[in-house]
Amino acid sequence: xxxxxxxxxxxxxxxxxxxxxxxxxxxxxxxxxxxxxxxxxxxxxxxxxxxxxxxxxxxxxxxxxxxxxxxxxxxxxxxxxxxxxxxxxxxxxxxxxxxxxxxxxxxxxxxxxxxxxxxxxxxxxxxxxxxxxxxxxxxxxxxxxxxxxxxxxxxxxxxxxxxxxxxxxxxxxxxxxxxxxxxxxxxxxxxxxxxxxxxxxxxxxxxxxxxxxxxxxxxxxxxxxxxxxxxxxxxxxxxxxxxxxxxxxxxxxxxxxxxxxxxxxxxxxxxxxxxxxxxxxxxxxxxxxxxxxxxxxxxxxxxxxxxxxxxxxxxxxxxxxxxxxxxxxxxxxxxxxxxxxxxxxxxxxxxxxxxxxxxxxxxxxxxxxxxxxxxxxxxxxxxxxxxxxxxxxxxxxxxxxxxxxxxxxxxxxxxxxxxxxxxxxxxxxxxxxxx
Amino acid sequence: xxxxxxxxxxxxxxxxxxxxxxxxxxxxxxxxxxxxxxxxxxxxxxxxxxxxxxxxxxxxxxxxxxxxxxxxxxxxxxxxxxxxxxxxxxxxxxxxxxxxxxxxxxxxxxxxxxxxxxxxxxxxxxxxxxxxxxxxxxxxxxxxxxxxxxxxxxxxxxxxxxxxxxxxxxxxxxxxxxxxxxxxxxxxxxxxxxxxxxxxxxxxxxxxxxxxxxxxxxxxxxxxxxxxxxxxxxxxxxxxxxxxxxxxxxxxxxxxxxxxxxxxxxxxxxxxxxxxxxxxxxxxxxxxxxxxxxxxxxxxxxxxxxxxxxxxxxxxxxxxxxxxxxxxxxxxxxxxxxxxxxxxxxxxxxxxxxxxxxxxxxxxxxxxxxxxxxxxxxxxxxxxxxxxxxxxxxxxxxxxxxxxxxxxxxxx
Numbered sequence: 001x002x003x004x005x006x007x008x009x010x011x012x013x014x015x016x017x018x019x020x021x022x023x024x025x026x027x028x029x030x031x032x033x034x035x036x037x038x039x040x041x042x043x044x045x046x047x048x049x050x051x052x053x054x055x056x057x058x059x060x061x062x063x064x065x066x067x068x069x070x071x072x073x074x075x076x077x078x079x080x081x082x083x084x085x086x087x088x089x090x091x092x093x094x095x096x097x098x099x100x101x102x103x104x105x106x107x108x109x110x111x112x113x114x115x116x117x118x119x120x121x122x123x124x125x126x127x128x129x130x131x132x133x134x135x136x137x138x139x140x141x142x143x144x145x146x147x148x149x150x151x152x153x154x155x156x157x158x159x160x161x162x163x164x165x166x167x168x169x170x171x172x173x174x175x176x177x178x179x180x181x182x183x184x185x186x187x188x189x190x191x192x193x194x195x196x197x198x199x200x201x202x203x204x205x206x207x208x209x210x211x212x213x214x215x216x217x218x219x220x221x222x223x224x225x226x227x228x229x230x231x232x233x234x235x236x237x238x239x240x241x242x243x244x245x246x247x248x249x250x251x252x253x254x255x256x257x258x259x260x261x262x263x264x265x266x267x268x269x270x271x272x273x274x275x276x277x278x279x280x281x282x283x284x285x286x287x288x289x290x291x292x293x294x295x296x297x298x299x300x301x302x303x304x305x306x307x308x309x310x311x312x313x314x315x316x317x318x319x320x321x322x323x324x325x326x327x328x329x330x331x332x333x334x335x336x337x338x339x340x341x342x343x344x345x346x347x348x349x350x351x352x353x354x355x356x357x358x359x360x361x362x363x364x365x366x367x368x369x370x371x372x373x374x375x376x377x378x379x380x381x382x383x384x385x386x387x388x389x390x391x392x393x394x395x396x397x398x399x400x401x402x403x404x405x406x407x408x409x410x411x412x413x414x415x416x417x418x419x420x421x422x423x424x425x426x427x428x429x430x431x432x433x434x435x
Numbered sequence: 436x437x438x439x440x441x442x443x444x445x446x447x448x449x450x451x452x453x454x455x456x457x458x459x460x461x462x463x464x465x466x467x468x469x470x471x472x473x474x475x476x477x478x479x480x481x482x483x484x485x486x487x488x489x490x491x492x493x494x495x496x497x498x499x500x501x502x503x504x505x506x507x508x509x510x511x512x513x514x515x516x517x518x519x520x521x522x523x524x525x526x527x528x529x530x531x532x533x534x535x536x537x538x539x540x541x542x543x544x545x546x547x548x549x550x551x552x553x554x555x556x557x558x559x560x561x562x563x564x565x566x567x568x569x570x571x572x573x574x575x576x577x578x579x580x581x582x583x584x585x586x587x588x589x590x591x592x593x594x595x596x597x598x599x600x601x602x603x604x605x606x607x608x609x610x611x612x613x614x615x616x617x618x619x620x621x622x623x624x625x626x627x628x629x630x631x632x633x634x635x636x637x638x639x640x641x642x643x644x645x646x647x648x649x650x651x652x653x654x655x656x657x658x659x660x661x662x663x664x665x666x667x668x669x670x671x672x673x674x675x676x677x678x679x680x681x682x683x684x685x686x687x688x689x690x691x692x693x694x695x696x697x698x699x700x701x702x703x704x705x706x707x708x709x710x711x712x713x714x715x716x717x718x719x720x721x722x723x724x725x726x727x728x729x730x731x732x733x734x735x736x737x738x739x740x741x742x743x744x745x746x747x748x749x750x751x752x753x754x755x756x757x758x759x760x761x762x763x764x765x766x767x768x769x770x771x772x773x774x775x776x777x778x779x780x781x782x783x784x785x786x787x788x789x790x791x792x793x794x795x796x797x798x799x800x801x802x803x804x805x806x807x808x809x810x811x812x813x814x815x816x817x818x819x820x821x822x823x824x825x826x827x828x829x830x831x832x833x834x835x836x837x838x839x840x841x842x843x844x845x846x847x
Binding site for chain 1: 452453456457459460463464466467471499500501553554625646664665666695696698714717718721722725726729732733736737739740743744746747750751799803804
């Protein structure tokens with residue numbers, strides 16, 4: 001029966017090619033636009049650490065002076081060096097890492113290569129196990145190396161490829177900003193999107209080439225990048241290499257395996273703030289936050305507004321396309337009143353007619369979905385030509401491709417429901433008479 | 436014509452579903468098109484903002500240091516580089532700079548009128564450069580004077596120097612001193628010491644073009660600072676008229692002749708203003724293009740929908756049309772009938788669409804900090820859709836008007 005209906009649908013669709021083409025085109029355009037924008041949104045709002053993100057938290061405390069204080073205000077989004085070190089050494093979480101971004105010149109030994117700048121991450125040792133970074137060769141440094149200000153570095157696979165042709169470079173020396181570092185590990189490809197652990201250096205498609213201990217950076221006065229917020233008149237004073245004590249400039253992440261641990265850690269942050277206030281360092285009453293990774297991304301509004309706006313507009317567009325299809329299908333089905341009347345008179349139930357017409361709608365939906373997928377591929381190619389940082393990430397993955405067809409099929413079946421139902425209400429006798 | 440409205444309404448009541456669908460489609464199209472047109476206009480206005488720079492002749496070199504020079508060595512090298520650039524035959528002037536207009540983001544400070552003021556008065560983009568920067572960018576000094584060479588200080592890595600003198604844009608001067616008395620007055624820019632305004636330039640765009648920069652549009656200040664950052668800095672170079680390409684070829688050569696311990700990265704290392712502008716507004720242009728495409732396709736689809744449904748109605752009513760023709764209706768009466776019918780449906784759709792358009796604009800204001808849409812956009816949208824409706828219905832209506840009276844006698 002299904003095959004017979006499919007055959008009927010095919011004949012009917014071929015009978016009026018312009019109308020059919022119009023319906024398919026409307027569905028394809030609507031689906032194409034929606035899937036293009038939805039894919040961009042899907043990629044940008046993805047989980048950078050799947051399976052792990054629920055355990056990763058970003059503590060915030062408020063070390064500012066009393067000026068400009070209001071009860072509802074959020075604490076600063078980074079830490080001062082003193083607080084960062086205190087929280088790090090308190091080690092109340094399962095794992096914790098204090099970090100900062102930067103840019104360093106690499107001076108290759110090979111005379112064929114000119115010196116070049118790469119993005120650097122200065123961090124304490126837990127960074128690697130906490131975020132689950134994959135290692136190609138070697139391993140991370142440990143917290144003893146942190147304290148010893150070790151001249152050790154972990155490099156990315158890209159840099160390893162560029163400098164050592166992809167060979168195991170563990171144990172070799174790398175000159176960074178005039179200092180010799182020993183390579184202890186080489187990361188496999190690792191680029192979490194968004195670049196959650198420091199949103200100040202670029203949110204998407206950003207990655208570091210070298211990772212080295214934070215203490216070593218402080219010791220060597222390597223240059224930092226990213227955000228540096230000061231209060232009071234603490235613009236950094238003069239001739240200081242590190243930002244002043246009244247500046248927040250470090251990111252601090254912790255891993256807490258259970259909600260109970262998270263609650264306890266938040267309590268610890270309150271205690272710490274109170275303690276610092278007693279000591280006279282903090283002036284404000286405790287104002288702490290402990291967001292997990294996804295909450296932190298949401299709080300920072302990391303997905304650009306333009307992308308959300310485009311998604312909404314594309315769906316508005318899809319709705320118009322669907323309304324259009326409903327109208328066209330209505331015309332198409334009603335025109336076949338005579339044919340349907342004959343089928344009714346010969347004993348087909350209303351239900352059977354409804355199924356037949358919905359199958360016809362479904363065929364339109366599938367063909368439209370196919371066109372929509374092609375349009376989405378074209379649309380995403382156009383998105384990739386733009387210079388936004390996220391542009392390179394816009395690719396259609398299998399789940400979105402499946403979504404394309406489901407959306408197209410679902411939408412057209414929905415659109416076909418009203419016309420099909422109307423067409424089934426035909427009184428068979430009336431149609432037979434007028435012929 | 437007015438006589439026809441009653442029978443039209445009676446006929447429409449027999450086609451409720453189709454009528455409602457077309458009206459709904461017109462309403463949604465109107466709502467989206469009005470708002471999209473407004474977004475396009477908004478983005479295009481943004482793209483057209485003046486930078487204040489002599490864009491035809493200016494280019495920017497991003498110069499990074501590759502060695503381990505000390506700050507003193509770097510400062511000496513910057514001076515030597517400047518001397519070399521300014522000597523080039525195709526170059527009019529050159530200056531070191533901490534950033535440049537339309538860079539895409541950079542240094543900015545909050546401005547206060549007193550050192551202990553809690554809530555900042557406003558925000559200003561901050562540029563550091565020497566006494567050649569104004570000429571190198573081609574800015575127009577409209578009041579006061581330029582920096583003297585002895586006022587230019589050196590600022591090292593991570594170091595904060597607040598110079599005692601400053602040149603500001605007219606926009607910033609008027610914001611801080613609305614009575615026009617800015618020259619000679621001073622303000623604080625996140626430091627304990629004040630800066631006194633010694634000059635005012637007509638226009639200088641901020642580095643950023645984001646939504647954040649919008650409330651502070653055009654507000655910028657220049658401090659007499661030469662960066663001795665161990666990472667690097669920007670060189671703003673202004674070519675002599677018509678010699679931009681020549682200067683862009685010569686400049687890096689002249690710099691590498693000075694020392695090879697520098698990095699001028701391939702594509703982004705040296706950019707003219709055409710490229711800088713294109714990069715700065717890429718997102719806005721993309722949005723405007725997308726909105727334009729959506730509008731066009733939407734209008735086309737709505738027109739196609741009207742053609743499709745009206746054609747169906749004409750086919751259904753051939754017999755009635757034949758009867759009317761047989762009873763003496765002229766071709767133009769039939770044509771008028773379908774045009775009027777479409778006008779009624781479009782009118783209904785447009786009324787609903789106006790409500791939807793305003794609602795959508797309000798939602799955009801709340802959700803995306805958009806601006807209120809001027810009434811004119813609604814007018815344009817209504818006109819567009821009425822014309823579209825009439826245009827779309829014309830072909831089927833003409834076909835209907837050519838139905839011969841003899842049709843009345845057939846197949847009864």
